[in-house]
Amino acid sequence: MGDDAADGSRLSGPSPAEPGTPTVGGGWPVIDGWAKASLSLQGPLLWRTLLHKSACLSCAWGTGGQNGGFSDELGEPLQRCLKSVEAISAELQAAVPERLFGQRNLSQLQELSSLEADRLGRLSQPLILRQGRSHYERIGWDDVFELTEAAFRVPPERLASYSSGRSSNEAAYLLQLLLRALGSNNLADCSDLCHAPSTVGLNEVFGSGTSMVSLESFKQADCVVLVGSNAPANHPRLMNELIQLRQRGGTVIVINPVLEVGLLKFGSPAFPIRSLLKGSSIASIFLQPVPGSDTAVFVGIQKALLEANQIRRDFLAAHAEGWEAVLEQARATPWEAITACCGLSREELAHAAAAIGRAKGVVFAWAMGITHHANGTTNVHAIANTALLSGNVGKPGAGTMPIRGHSNVQGFGSMGVTVKLRTELRQALEELLGRPLSPVPGYDTRALIEAADAGAVDTLLCLGGNLWGANPDSAEAKRALSRIDTVVYLATKPNQGHFHGLAARNTLVLPVFNRFETPHRTTTESGNNFVRLNEPGSTHLKGADLISEVAFLAELARRLLGTDPIDWGRLQDAAYVRELIGRTVPGYGPIAQIDASRQEFSVEGRLFNEPTFATPSGRARMEITPLPALELPKPEHFGGLAPDEAGVVLALITARSYGQHNTVVYKQGDQYRGMPHRNTILMNRADLARAGFRAHQRVTVQGEAGALENVEIIPGEIRSGAALMFYPEANAIIRAVIDSRSGTPAFKRVPVLVRAHQDRLGPDG
Ligand SMILES: Nc1nc2c(c(=O)[nH]1)N[C@H]1C(S)=C(S)[C@@H](COP(=O)(O)OP(=O)(O)OC[C@H]3O[C@@H](n4cnc5c(=O)[nH]c(N)nc54)[C@H](O)[C@@H]3O)O[C@H]1N2
Numbered sequence: 113m114g115d116d117a118a119d120g121s122r123l124s125g126p127s128p129a130e131p132g133t134p135t136v137g138g139g140w141p142v143i144d145g146w147a148k149a150s151l152s153l154q155g156p157l158l159w160r161t162l163l164h165k166s167a168c169l170s171c172a173w174g175t176g177g178q179n180g181g182f183s184d185e186l187g188e189p190l191q192r193c194l195k196s197v198e199a200i201s202a203e204l205q206a207a208v209p210e211r212l213f214g215q216r217n218l219s220q221l222q223e224l225s226s227l228e229a230d231r232l233g234r235l236s237q238p239l240i241l242r243q244g245r246s247h248y249e250r251i252g253w254d255d256v257f258e259l260t261e262a263a264f265r266v267p268p269e270r271l272a273s274y275s276s277g278r279s280s281n282e283a284a285y286l287l288q289l290l291l292r293a294l295g296s297n298n299l300a301d302c303s304d305l306c307h308a309p310s311t312v313g314l315n316e317v318f319g320s321g322t323s324m325v326s327l328e329s330f331k332q333a334d335c336v337v338l339v340g341s342n343a344p345a346n347h348p349r350l351m352n353e354l355i356q357l358r359q360r361g362g363t364v365i366v367i368n369p370v371l372e373v374g375l376l377k378f379g380s381p382a383f384p385i386r387s388l389l390k391g392s393s394i395a396s397i398f399l400q401p402v403p404g405s406d407t408a409v410f411v412g413i414q415k416a417l418l419e420a421n422q423i424r425r426d427f428l429a430a431h432a433e434g435w436e437a438v439l440e441q442a443r444a445t446p447w448e449a450i451t452a453c454c455g456l457s458r459e460e461l462a463h464a465a466a467a468i469g470r471a472k473g474v475v476f477a478w479a480m481g482i483t484h485h486a487n488g489t490t491n492v493h494a495i496a497n498t499a500l501l502s503g504n505v506g507k508p509g510a511g512t513m514p515i516r517g518h519s520n521v522q523g524f525g526s527m528g529v530t531v532k533l534r535t536e537l538r539q540a541l542e543e544l545l546g547r548p549l550s551p552v553p554g555y556d557t558r559a560l561i562e563a564a565d566a567g568a569v570d571t572l573l574c575l576g577g578n579l580w581g582a583n584p585d586s587a588e589a590k591r592a593l594s595r596i597d598t599v600v601y602l603a604t605k606p607n608q609g610h611f612h613g614l615a616a617r618n619t620l621v622l623p624v625f626n627r628f629e630t631p632h633r634t635t636t637e638s639g640n641n642f643v644r645l646n647e648p649g650s651t652h653l654k655g656a657d658l659i660s661e662v663a664f665l666a667e668l669a670r671r672l673l674g675t676d677p678i679d680w681g682r683l684q685d686a687a688y689v690r691e692l693i694g695r696t697v698p699g700y701g702p703i704a705q706i707d708a709s710r711q712e713f714s715v716e717g718r719l720f721n722e723p724t725f726a727t728p729s730g731r732a733r734m735e736i737t738p739l740p741a742l743e744l745p746k747p748e749h750f751g752g753l754a755p756d757e758a759g760v761v762l763a764l765i766t767a768r769s770y771g772q773h774n775t776v777v778y779k780q781g782d783q784y785r786g787m788p789h790r791n792t793i794l795m796n797r798a799d800l801a802r803a804g805f806r807a808h809q810r811v812t813v814q815g816e817a818g819a820l821e822n823v824e825i826i827p828g829e830i831r832s833g834a835a836l837m838f839y840p841e842a843n844a845i846i847r848a849v850i851d852s853r854s855g856t857p858a859f860k861r862v863p864v865l866v867r868a869h870q871d872r873l874g875p876d877g
Pocket residue numbers: 170171172195306339340341342343345346347367368369370372402403404405406479480481482516517518765766767768769770772773774775860
């Protein structure tokens with residue numbers, strides 16, 4: 113096999129890139145970004161924050177913590193990336209000028225783009241928008257608590273929360289304890305829109321829903337299969353591991369419909385300058401499948417392993433259940449069905465399977481390209497099956513590894529912020545609260561939107577995030593939120609959700625300390641199951657009236673519940689919250705002593721270095737994975753094309769640009785994909801030709817829930833039949849199709865009609 117993807121494994125025929133697009137991910141723009149940030153007015157403050165002992169705010173790779181700002185979980189230096197700088201810089205902005213909310217009315221605020229909303233600055237005073245008023249006004253904390261307390265005194269089924277994974281474990285634990293003590297299980301969370309299929313799927317197979325691979329174990333792999341992840345942008349320090357893996361002769365198999373430049377070559381500042389500028393090779397094999405077809409890709413790999421006699425039958429017999437049916441599915445599924453579904457050839461799949469079969473330890477890592485599909489959970493099963501059939505679980509250097517998103521999203525799950533509460537935690541919480549938890553199933557994020565839309569929710573507390581911006585069908589999300597009586601947003605910075613996601617009666621926006629400012633210690637959990645301890649800090653905002661999330665939730669709980677059955681007021685003390693976490697959350701025992709020990713730790717029971725799993729029998733439970741049906745609708749589905757109108761129906765991937773964090777846009781363009789602004793659509797040149805479009809032509813992109821106008825076509829390295837646009841803007845046109853097993857929307861395969869005429873309306877128009 114050749115030593116990079118130019119060996120012919122990118123068989124799908126890349127077209128030449130747009131002139132000026134980089135040929136290396138990371139690289140010079142990264143150094144430039146660091147230099148600009150360091151030399152800015154914020155520079156000294158930025159560096160002080162980077163060195164603060166707390167986990168990086170941005171992704172769940174877990175850089176920072178007690179070792180100091182720049183080390184990873186093994187204490188290795190030079191692991192901070194520019195994304196971290198972007199996130200910190202946004203938090204170090206000055207406060208929103210006091211007069212701004214008096215000057216700008218709602219319609220003016222609603223005109224703001226995501227970037228403009230973020231650039232207003234930091235929230236520094238509590239705000240309220242009252243029914244019928246045109247402006248947000250200042251409100252005092254006493255009134256905030258009185259109003260929120262009253263809003264929480266509703267029947268528990270009509271009370272809900274939504275959360276985003278940037279807050280601490282302590283805040284997350286309090287949030288769920290409060291709701292559950294009040295009798296509500298309505299704990300919607302951003303993970304419902306993210307890795308829920310991984311949690312559900314892995315729990316079904318292994319009895320544990322997180323990665324089974326520690327960073328240490330990851331370093332022992334000699335092959336990594338990276339599926340549906342744009343790690344160069346979203347988990348940049350994972351790239352250091354891939355560079356090192358290639359340097360020690362290992363293989364990286366990338367599976368992605370988009371030929372992301374940073375997955376071919378990546379220049380990391382952690383390596384010598386020559387390698388930074390030229391870039392190190394990443395993909396040894398690059399497979400470019402049809403979006404949504406990963407189950408077929410993995411069944412194909414299984415079939416190739418079977419045909420090459422590389423199935424580990426002894427291992428399966430000893431450590432798995434249901435494997436015979438999975439092997440039978442691989443045997444019985446014809447190659448034609450597999451290749452027709454995924455668009456890859458038998459040779460490509462066999463080539464990848466041979467590399468997997470040859471390797472001593474394979475880590476299968478994935479992100480949103482796997483989960484954001486109507487069959488997201490089945491995709492996860494297909495990956496887990498492949499890992500099991502090839503004997504790549506339950507030993508160091510191998511295993512399944514969902515690459516988690518928000519820096520503490522996994523901690524939220526561990527703390528019980530989920531509608532799928534695990535039995536052990538349920539029992540422990542019932543013991544703590546001295547009564548059974550409500551048996552009424554809770555709303556996950558999509559169910560919450562539907563319930564709100566149906567008028568079944570009175571009060572919603574949002575611990576961070578942007579519920580409006582993160583959901584498909586922005587008009588539906590707006591309408592649903594407008595049917596809730598009171599919405600309370602706790603946030604560090606304003607976002608579009610605070611201006612579009614408005615309640616019927618009162619909308620409150622309450623300013624909180626971020627992680628590195630919080631006046632007490634907090635903890636967070638990385639995607640590698642490593643618990644980080646964050647030291648107290650202070651804010652640069654002068655005269656600001658911020659609150660810690662723990663203080664807010666403990667005070668609200670004290671008002672509502674007093675000392676029944678625990679002393680809620682005492683939970684103001686984060687160390688006491690940690691004591692309760694240590695007592696109730698499985699695997700979290702050491703957290704009770706962490707204030708004294710300062711010992712960060714791996715959550716117990718998650719890392720499988722032996723093939724004994726957390727299922728009742730200790731064996732992995734395998735199940736077959738039906739291939740998805742991936743037909744796209746005809747133009748008529750969208751109202752049809754005019755006789756002379758150019759147009760094509762494509763599978764739209766909605767993804768992040770290189771300059772954003774989720775719904776928050778930091779930079780307009782995406783230079784690595786050659787997309788100069790946000791209102792662009794990345795298309796394959798063959799599709800342009802097929803539809804009769806030219807590069808840079810302006811088109812209408814019509815989805816099932818709406819249309820985006822004046823979108824510029826950018827030809828690029830994406831599989832024919834697929835297109836890519838940026839989230840959150842694209843949510844305006846997406847109808848929610850969800851994976852029924854996990855509740856997660858299919859954000860990565862949205863049927864759209866790309867059409868030339870801009871003046872035609874859709875089926876509803
Ligand atoms: N800088 C930065 N870092 C972040 C975030 C951020 O917004 N900015 N967000 C955080 C969060 S919450 C998350 S969840 C993660 C997201 O991290 P990613 O999952 O890497 O992010 P996405 O942009 O959604 O891109 C997913 C990748 O999947 C590919 N893909 C799309 N469809 C398919 C498919 O059908 N099959 C396969 N195999 N691949 C497909 C896309 O081409 C893209 O490269 O990043 C986290 N880190």
